[in-house]
Amino acid sequence: xxxxxxxxxxxxxxxxxxxxxxxxxxxxxxxxxxxxxxxxxxxxxxxxxxxxxxxxxxxxxxxxxxxxxxxxxxxxxxxxxxxxxxxxxxxxxxxxxxxxxxxxxxxxxxxxx
Amino acid sequence: xxxxxxxxxxxxxxxxxxxxxxxxxxxxxxxxxxxxxxxxxxxxxxxxxxxxxxxxxxxxxxxxxxxxxxxxxxxxxxxxxxxxxxxxxxxxxxxxxxxxxxxxxxxxxxxx
Numbered sequence: 703x704x705x706x707x708x709x710x711x712x713x714x715x716x717x718x719x720x721x722x723x724x725x726x727x728x729x730x731x732x733x734x735x736x737x738x739x740x741x742x743x744x745x746x747x748x749x750x751x752x753x754x755x756x757x758x759x760x761x762x763x764x765x766x767x768x769x770x771x772x773x774x775x776x777x778x779x780x781x782x783x784x785x786x787x788x789x790x791x792x793x794x795x796x797x798x799x800x801x802x803x804x805x806x807x808x809x810x811x812x813x814x815x
Numbered sequence: 816x817x818x819x820x821x822x823x824x825x826x827x828x829x830x831x832x833x834x835x836x837x838x839x840x841x842x843x844x845x846x847x848x849x850x851x852x853x854x855x856x857x858x859x860x861x862x863x864x865x866x867x868x869x870x871x872x873x874x875x876x877x878x879x880x881x882x883x884x885x886x887x888x889x890x891x892x893x894x895x896x897x898x899x900x901x902x903x904x905x906x907x908x909x910x911x912x913x914x915x916x917x918x919x920x921x922x923x924x925x926x927x
Contacts, residue, residue, distance in 0.1 A: 733913060744919035745859070745903065752913055760914065792858055801847050801907050801915065806858035 705729070706795050706807035714813045721780040723810050725793030732798045734776035735760075736768065738789040739809075745792070751776055752798070783814045817842040819906050821918035829926050834891040836921050838904030841885070847907040848880055848887045849915065854900045863889060894925040 709724035725734065735750040737760075747760030749768040757768050765787060769777045776795075780787055790811050796804035818841040828834045836850075847866055851859035865871045865878040865887065877890040887906075891898055904918040 737917075742919065745917040747914055747916075750913055758913070801849065802861065802864045804849075804861060804915070806860070809858050 706793055706805050708791075708793055708807040708810050710810050711808060712811050712813075714815065715780075715783050716815055717784060719780075719783050719814075721783045721812065721814075723778040723780075723791055723793075723812070725776045725778070725795075725807055726774050727776075727795040727805075728774065729795070729797070729805075730773065731795040732773070733796050734770065735794040735804075736766075736776065736778045737792045737794065738762070739792055740789050748778065783812075785814050788812060788814045817845075817906070817908065817916045819904055819916050819918035821902075821904050821921045823919060824922040825924050826921055827924045827926055828894050830894060830896060832894050834894045834898065834923055834925070836889040836891075836902050836904075836923065838887045838889075838906075838918055839885055840887070840904075840906045840916075842906065842908055842916075843882075843885060844909050845882075845885075845906045846909050848878070849905040849907075850876075850878060850889045851903040851905060851917075852900045853903060853920065859903055891923075894923075896925045896927050899923060899925050 706727045736748045751770040767779045793807040820839045850863040853859040863878040865880045871878045875892045879888045901920040901922045903920045905915040
């Protein structure tokens with residue numbers, strides 16, 4: 703079974719803090735994704751990576767950066783957290799060419815005070 | 816801007832009835848279509864995908880695709896209370912595209 707894990711289920715941070723959200727997958731998938739999900743706005747892609755050290759902007763990359771130093775790990779970084787980044791963050795992974803096997807992690811609910 | 820539209824609902828159906836969920840998309844070049852189910856407080860899970868015009872059946876679920884009308888739907892036969900969830904439609908553009916564009920989801924309630 704594919705397993706996508708995220709470092710925290712719930713996280714509370716202060717405005718201006720640097721925040722790291724970690725995602726790890728155990729199925730050797732090439733592609734990894736970070737989404738945020740907000741009521742009324744749905745699931746929106748922040749960044750994705752199709753290989754180690756490769757990254758591409760999604761629809762809403764502003765205020766975020768990512769890092770992929772190892773194939774199994776994809777990190778989302780909020781350089782200076784703001785209250786409008788309070789959201790549910792979901793990581794996903796899938797193998798190349800297999801969009802029918804995209805798996806999501808359990809999510810991290812981030813609150814920025 | 817590629818868009819995927821869904822009726823937000825809630826859609827309420829009695830137990831045993833057919834639930835019909837609809838989705839339209841703006842990018843005529845889209846080639847792959849997905850339905851995800853998301854229970855409250857949980858992450859989305861893929862339940863159906865379809866690539867070709869027509870119907871695709873899997874158990875109680877049928878996905879229907881009409882590329883000319885840019886329309887994809889999900890039918891759930893013999894709806895059960897356990898089907899109560901938010902259903903997300905997702906669309907991928909053509910070859911070389913990595914990104915799935917999601918609709919905002921339709922909340923389905925199956926009434927016992």
